[in-house]
Amino acid sequence: MAVDWEKHPRLRELRFTLIKIFRNPTAVLGGILLLGFAATAVLAPVIAPPRYPDSPYRMPRKGYSPIPKPPSETNVFGTTSGQYDIFYGVVWGTRTAFKIGLFVVGFAAAVGIFLGTVAGFYGGLVDELLMRFVDVVFAVPTLVLAMAIVVAFGRGLENIMIALALVVWRNYVRVMRAGVLTLRDKDYVQAARLMGVSDVKIMLRHILPNAIYPVLVIATMDMGSMVITASFMSFVGLGAPKGYADWGQMVALARNYIVGPPEDPLRFWYTIVIPGGCIVLFVLAWNLIGDALRDAFDPRQRRR
């Protein structure tokens, strides 16, 4: 059956939003960047065939010298300290970045949306307890709390991801609950209640679709900021063991070489600029899209 874009109001809104997003040049730039990263992540085994097929995230190394080597024919982006191949690390690091973002945001958003909707819709004691708990968790900044959890669980990329997921769900609960609270007393929801529509159906059909937009925006932005936080923790040394393809760790490897010999202080620029640039562009892509989504969903700016 052909979809009639003009008839269904929700579809019309969606089309309007999409048009609005695609008219925004920065969003298009973000989309292109993101597509590039996604393609790199998917095609990683083709672009950079792993040396160790069982553990593809292990970066191949060409010796043990701590001095980085400049780009050459065999190592197109050069090698970083410890002779790890930068090109390989960057390509497989893309996968790591997506893994971090999707896991953390996916978990946090799912938990946050569920708890926020239920708490906001029913209110009462459960809501009160949940929100007081959220108050407590909010008292400690994300990075500090996540670090404490990683220390407790032990180092490693998986534990960083789990720690972040355990921390950031609080944002989603708050945003979702606030949205649900304003919608809960709207006339159309009351009308649906009076008509005897079940609670679950009201939540799914009337509340969720209207309250989800702010959550989508912060989820998009968080895809980037979670990668920043995770890479900082790797940088500090809480992440995966040495040699794992992860941008944060590659920056950490380059840390002692940010200043070269006196006659050529910027000699080792590639060790930091290449993995660092990847982090910035990855985060930028998500932020550009998130920004465009925010503008597109903002009812005050919509019809301009």
Next chain:
Amino acid sequence: MGPFILRRLFFLIFVLFGVSVLIFGILMSFSPERRAAAYITTPQQAKDLPRLVRTYGLDDPFYIQYGRWVGEVAAGNLGWSLVAAQPVWTAFWMYFPVTLELNLYAAPLIIWFGIWLGTRSAIHRDDWFDHLSRVFAIIGWSLPTFLFALVLLMVFYGYFRMFPPGIIGDETALYIMNHPESFSRYTGMVTVDGILNGNWRVALDGLRHLVLPVTTQVIVVVALLMRVMRSGMIEELSKDYVITARAKGADDRTVHLRHARKNALIPVVTVAGQLVAFSMEGSIAVEVVFNRQGMGWWLAESATQLDMPVLMGMCLFMGLVFVITNLVIDILYAAIDPRIRLV
């Protein structure tokens, strides 16, 4: 005012209690043996972990251990920091001024820049300035603090040899060490102490080491404030009272600064808490990269060396900062918005 203070005090206790239970809960996921490692000071002790566990009661039920810990904390004993090789409480007063100094310089710049940029871009919406500052904001938003700090260090220290990392130059440090009678450390903040002692050389050296850290902090944190200010200002400018003011014959300056900006500051106060949290997180990265031995550096170092008492103390400190920030926000609200009264 009375009940307000009382309620805040209750909130403070509640948050600190909650945070401590939370952190203690996390800590309890260690096995007793691993937690015992924190008490090791000599090699012989390492051989007899079970004895340590028993001595310190590490296999007691949660609430007993928690109660014991709270008693210790109340007595001012936050534990021993491996990293600092000092009690946590003493070490705290060593590291705290360094972080405070950084943020003392960064915060006014962040507030001033953020409000100015946001206001200007909202007033001149969609012109080159607006586009430029939005691009700046989104890039600032996307820059990981530690990476930006590294690049600044690479360029301004590595290439231009201008702003070195650290808190203070070697010569200056030596000078301070050798002249304890003429240079007293009143606050622990290098620039402030320099000024208080009337020693400009020390103050300037401290300032020189602060340029890059403060720049990093400002650029990374200002984006949030600017964005909130801009959207608040745009919203206020579209409100009816702005038209009323114009209909009275107000000029642009009056409309923007007297009417709209003051109203737009109300939502800005809301994100003040977030700004403080960002500054905390930013300080960690800045201090790690620029090698400034402040609280952020201490925290990161403690995390890598599994120095759990420090992490717990730090979380409690954050809870305290959080509550105080919220108190300040409430007072600010009441100061700006006459509709809100502190009761």
Next chain:
Amino acid sequence: MSADMAGDDRRDGRRETGAGAHPILEAKDLVVNFYTYEGVVKALNGVSLTIPHGITFGLVGESGCGKSVFVRSLMGLVQEPGRIDGGELIFYPGPPSGDGPVQGVDLLRQPESYLQRIRGDRISMIFQEPNAALNPIMTVGEQVAESFLFHRVREMSEKIAADLGAGGGRTTGPVKAVLRVLCGISARNPHARVLRVLNRVPVLKRWRRRLLREALSRSAELLGRLGISNPEEVIRRYPHNLSGGMKHRIVIAMALACKPVLLIADEATSNLDVTIQAQILDLLKGLKETEISSVLLITHDLGVVAETCDRVGVMYAGNVCEIANVGELFRNPRHPYTQALLNAVPKMAQTGPLESIEGTVPNLVDPPPGCRFHPRCPNAGEPCREVFPEMREMGVGHRVACYFPVEDIG
């Protein structure tokens, strides 16, 4: 308040003003468009209107017909994404003296600085939502005082200077001398650059405080005249702790502060309950006699029109379709839309059901060609679909834009 009361011959003091009177404002072919995402909304489609001096002119029409856009373009306050795309707005600021020709100014061709001087001084406006129209975080007094501070600095400085000369107040010696000099400067040129710089100097700022005090006391006095019982106390309050009717009076006070020659009331009474509405209308009527010369009243309430107006313009979908004196219009509506509008109002002796107007208000992005009313018009014929009908004079001072007007019963 029923519309047909106006059908009676109630000429109590109201001037029936024909073409002969001095105009205070002439709009010629005013075109305003809004450039939105959905397309260009043609909000005003060549509106021509003359408001004679000294009367209350009513502008009626359904919501969305362009009344508010019209008055906002008078004030130069059309908001983004709207744009004034053509026409003229001739305003006659001075009082018409004897029989000499009055100098008119085209407001659309004046710089913003000129408009700022006119707004709130010569033309001012009362808004429909006093809640939204007042700045929530400024005291009421400050907001009323602004009107004086924008337009009456010269006069107030002279007064302060004179007071200082007379030896009033506590200030003495050199400070007083400085204050007098400053007041002298501002009496000559309120926007002098020197003053702007001096206003930042701590001690000299006190001059500004005097001005503010003077403006506040004038505001309090004005509020007193508008029937607020304890004005000295009210000016220190914020809008949120005033009642609705009180806020309304504040908004009116802001508009009246400088005794404008033209007062625009945009739906000023629409959202009020009936008693307050009556109070406000009485207040306006009284002020009309004493303070201001002309009033432009925007409303969709025909009862209010019948009560207060001398002359009425009827708008439909961005056009003016009929202009007449109030008695004539109610007695003898010539445009089919006006007639339909009158029929839709309940009468005292109503027996059958109310009539409504068939069809819906057209979408102004894509309005019907020709006369915009033709799809809903019972009289519509061939020419209506193609060319917009010109305004024609039908009777003294009665102008109608219609090819097939309702027949004359007068």
